[in-house]
Structure formats: structure tokens, C-alpha cells
Amino acid sequence: MKLALIGIGQAGGKVVDALLRYDRSARSSFVTAALAVNTARADLAGLELIPPDKRVLVGQARVKGHGVGADNELGAEVMAEDVDEVLAALDDVSSTEVDAFLVVAGLGGGTGSGGAPVLAHELKRLYTEPVYGIGILPGRDEGGIYTLNAARSFQTFVREVDNLIVFDNDAWRHTGESVKQGYASLNEELARRLGVLFSAGEVTDGQVAESVVDSSEIINTLASGGVSTVGYASARLERRGGGFLSRFRSSSSDVDDGGAMNRVSSLIRRATLGRLTLPCDVSGTERALVVVSGPPETLSRRGIERGRTWLEEETGTMEIRGGDAPVDSDFVAVVVLLSGVTSVPRIKELQAVAIEAQREGQERDATSADNLASLLDTDDELDALF
Numbered sequence: 107m108k109l110a111l112i113g114i115g116q117a118g119g120k121v122v123d124a125l126l127r128y129d130r131s132a133r134s135s136f137v138t139a140a141l142a143v144n145t146a147r148a149d150l151a152g153l154e155l156i157p158p159d160k161r162v163l164v165g166q167a168r169v170k171g172h173g174v175g176a177d178n179e180l181g182a183e184v185m186a187e188d189v190d191e192v193l194a195a196l197d198d199v200s201s202t203e204v205d206a207f208l209v210v211a212g213l214g215g216g217t218g219s220g221g222a223p224v225l226a227h228e229l230k231r232l233y234t235e236p237v238y239g240i241g242i243l244p245g246r247d248e249g250g251i252y253t254l255n256a257a258r259s260f261q262t263f264v265r266e267v268d269n270l271i272v273f274d275n276d277a278w279r280h281t282g283e284s285v286k287q288g289y290a291s292l293n294e295e296l297a298r299r300l301g302v303l304f305s306a307g308e309v310t311d312g313q314v315a316e317s318v319v320d321s322s323e324i325i326n327t328l329a330s331g332g333v334s335t336v337g338y339a340s341a342r343l344e345r346r347g348g349g350f351l352s353r354f355r356s357s358s359s360d361v362d363d364g365g366a367m368n369r370v371s372s373l374i375r376r377a378t379l380g381r382l383t384l385p386c387d388v389s390g391t392e393r394a395l396v397v398v399s400g401p402p403e404t405l406s407r408r409g410i411e412r413g414r415t416w417l418e419e420e421t422g423t424m425e426i427r428g429g430d431a432p433v434d435s436d437f438v439a440v441v442v443l444l445s446g447v448t449s450v451p452r453i454k455e456l457q458a459v460a461i462e463a464q465r466e467g468q469e470r471d472a473t474s475a476d477n478l479a480s481l482l483d484t485d486d487e488l489d490a491l492f
Contacts, residue, residue, distance in 0.1 A: 107304045107321040108205045110139040110196065114225060115181075115218025116149040117242050118142070118210040119156065120289065124297035126155040132433070134305030139199045143192050143225070145184060145217045146173035162195050164188035164221070174216035178255045181220025189228050205321040206236040209267065211259075214244030214252035219259035226266040236325055239267035240300075243384075243456065245276040250463040257460030260453070269328040269445060271300075272335060272384040274452055299338045299383065302441045306397045306431040317410070317429030319397050327427055330392040330446035333453070335384035339376035340439040341369055343404065370398055370409025371416065373440040378417060382444070385452060391421040392446025396428030400438035405430040417442070 113122035119142035129137045142156045145165040153161060163171055165184030174180040185192075209226050211218030222239065229237045241263055244252040264270045273296050279288055306319040328334065374396055378388060394417055398410055407430075414426045421444070 107136055107308065107324050108138045108203060109136055109304060110199050110204045110207045111137055112141045112143065112207065112209050112225065114143050114209060114211040114222045115215050116144065116146070117212025117215065118218045118222070119144060119149060119153050121210045121240065121293050121296060123153050123155050124293040125300060128297045128301035129305070132301060132305055134308050136304045136308040138204050139196065141195055143221065145169050145181065147171035160195060162192050164191060176216045176251055176255065178216045178220030178259060181216040182224050185221035185224040189225060192225060193228065193232070201233060201235060204235055206238055206325065207233065208238050208240060210240040212242040213256040213259040213263070214248060215255065219255045223259065223262040223266045226263065230266065236268040236328065238328060239263050239270040241270050241272050243272060243274045243276065243452070245279055253456060254460045254463045257457050264333060269331055270333050272333055274384050277381065277385050296383065299336045299441055302399050302439055303336065303397055303443060319429040319431060323395060323427045327393045327395040327443055327445050332446045333384070333450065334443060334445040335382040335386055335447055337377035337380060337382045337442040337444070338439065339373045339380055340437050341373060342437045366404055366406035367409035367412065369438060370406045371413040373438065374413030374417060374442065377440045377442040378420060384450060386447045387449035388420055388444055389422050390449055391423055391444045393423060393425040394421055394445065395443040396426065397431055397441045398438065399431040399433055400435055402432035404438050405432060
């Protein structure tokens with residue numbers, strides 16, 4: 107699937123950088139264009155792979171390149187004011203070369219959470235291609251303002267895109283990691299899952315899939331709208347003598363042997379029931395897509411079919427698409443895209459905490475005004491300067 111990637115804010119730019127890194131290492135060429143947008147000049151300078159001429163600084167007249175300070179209302183305002191600059195950076199992207207736009211943003215900060223819904227709205231107004239979102243939720247320990255930003259942005263972003271794939275930082279944070287190490291590993295994890303998903307059908311090393319997963323399969327799966335989550339599982343292949351590829355299978359008749367079939371069907375189960383980008387109850391999923399990637403000799407057609415049948419029973423939907431994506435590799439990987447999920451405790455929790463934070467903020471503002479009036483009350487014995 108050919109994508110135009112647009113990272114908004116610090117987290118969005120870092121994820122797009124990670125996706126570019128995956129695309130290059132896998133030689134899959136699913137990234138047609140990559141753009142980073144930010145209100146902070148330093149965040150743009152910290153990117154590695156996005157070309158300098160594709161790093162757009164917005165809001166200079168308002169914040170002078172210093173960011174919006176976690177104020178997502180200001181982030182939305184400056185994006186609306188400077189959105190033409192962002193769109194101009196996409197002028198050299200031909201719509202005939204792009205299957206979809208992918209707007210990536212962290213929902214806890216100011217620039218991404220405020221600006222991403224604004225840009226998505228403009229892209230949908232101007233282009234006929236689908237506009238998808240990647241929304242990254244902040245951890246519970248990141249503070250009330252980030253939770254409030256995320257809840258408000260989520261509610262807006264999900265309505266402005268054709269589908270919102272969500273990644274919950276809180277479900278993936280490891281203890282003992284530094285902030286830099288933590289976010290780098292999270293970005294790599296997300297890029298791996300999205301990379302396998304979107305590179306299906308785009309690998310250019312001469313491998314041809316038996317059951318191709320092309321852009322239409324992904325688009326039809328995401329057409330349910332709403333919220334999506336992505337699962338991933340992999341198994342390293344044992345080395346055998348006789349060269350790199352010969353260690354996998356020695357004859358085409360081995361493709362559907364019991365070992366390969368069980369491995370593929372087991373990986374589909376693990377990807378679905380293991381750690382999803384957004385933990386949820388998979389029953390009630392509207393649509394799903396399975397991509398099995400690895401050396402062609404290890405991709406069991408019967409294993410894929412058995413896994414899809416199991417997934418139909420587990421999710422309760424007949425709309426299960428899928429196929430194989432052959433690549434020269436020393437492991438077999440499975441990605442499961444669950445689209446239109448609705449039973450998501452984390453979102454309900456996020457909204458409840460945000461409502462409470464908003465109420466407390468309103469009460470604090472009212473109390474602050476009363477306290478200031480009391481502090482300045484001198485019974486008219488002191489005249490103000492003006």
C-alpha cells in the first residue's frame with residue numbers, strides 16, 4: 107500500500123522517522139512521501155530520516171518556534187492558520203501514486219493532539235484517497251493535562267479520519283527504561299507492526315504472494331471506520347545446513363506440512379490474543395485482516411485458512427480478509443488488524459479521568475479568581491495605577 111505519511115508534533119515526527127527506517131531496511135517501498143509538521147524548531151531538528159525540506163514549522167507568528175506548551179487549542183489554531191504551508195509541502199505528491207494518507211500524532215501534547223484533526227479535515231476535503239490516523243495515547247503517569255488533551259483530541263480525531271489506529275503507550279511502557287529509550291522502543295514496535303501491514307504487496311525483491319494482500323484489502327478492512335488496533339507475533343526459524351534459504355524447506359510439497367500449518371495458525375492466535383496496540387475485547391470487531399510474512403516455503407496456505415476460520419469465531423464477524431507476504435527472512439511474522447473495535451476499557455477510563463480533570467480545572471479557575479479578588483481587596487484605601 108502506497109502511503110503519504112504526515113507526522114504532527116514530536117511523537118508524530120518520530121514515528122514517521124521509524125516507519126521510514128523500517129521501509130528502507132525491508133526494501134518494501136510503501137512510503138511514497140514523508141512529512142513532519144511541528145511548532146517547535148528543536149523537535150524538527152531532532153529527526154533523522156525525514157528530508158529537511160519536508161519539515162514544516164508552523165505557528166511561527168504565534169509561538170516563535172518554541173512549541174505550544176501542551177495547549178492543544180493553540181495547536182489547533184496555528185494549524186488552521188498555517189495549513190496551506192503544510193499542504194504546499196505535499197504539492198509534489200501525485201494522488202495517482204498514493205493509496206492513502208496517514209496522519210500520525212501523539213494525542214497528549216499540544217501540537218499533535220490539536221493539529222492532527224485539523225489537517226485530517228483539510229486532507230479529506232481536498233483528496234479522494236482515504237485519510238487514516240495513528241493516535242498515540244499518553245501513559246497514566248504523564249499527568250492530567252495530557253490525559254485531558256488525549257481525550258478531547260481522540261473524540262475529534264476519530265471523526266475526522268476514515269479510521270483511527272490507536273497505540274496506547276501505557277500498555278507498552280517497560281520499567282527501568284529511560285524516557286528516550288522508552289519512546290524509541292515504542293516507536294520501533296509500532297513501526298514493525300505497521301510496516302508488515304502496509305508493506306504487504308509492495309515488496310520489490312521478486313517474491314510473489316500466493317494470496318496477495320494489496321491496498322484494496324487494507325482499505326476495505328479499514329472502511330468500517332471508528333477505531334482499530336493491531337496485533338503482532340513472530341517465530342524465528344531454525345537454521346539448517348545448505349545455505350540461507352535451504353534451511354527452511356527443501357521441497358514445495360512441504361509448504362502445507364503439519365509443522366508449518368500449526369506455526370502459522372498459532373501465530374495468528376498469538377497476534378490476536380496477545381498484546382495489541384490498543385488492548386480491547388476482540389469480540390464484536392467489525393472487520394479484520396491477517397497478513398502472514400516470511401520465506402515463501404514457510405507460508406502455509408492451510409495454516410492461514412485455519413487461522414482465519416478461528417478468527418471469525420473469535421471476533422464474531424465474517425469479514426476476515428488476509429493472505430501472505432513472502433520475504434527473504436529468518437522468521438515468520440503475523441500481523442492482525444482489528445477494525446471497528448468498540449469494547450475498549452482504556453478509552454472509557456481515559457474519558458472518565460479527562461472529564462474529572464476538566465471539572466477540577468474549571469473549579470480551580472473559579473476559585474483562583476475569587477482568591478485574587480480577596481487578595482487585592484483593600485476596602486478602597488489604595489488606588490490602582492490605572
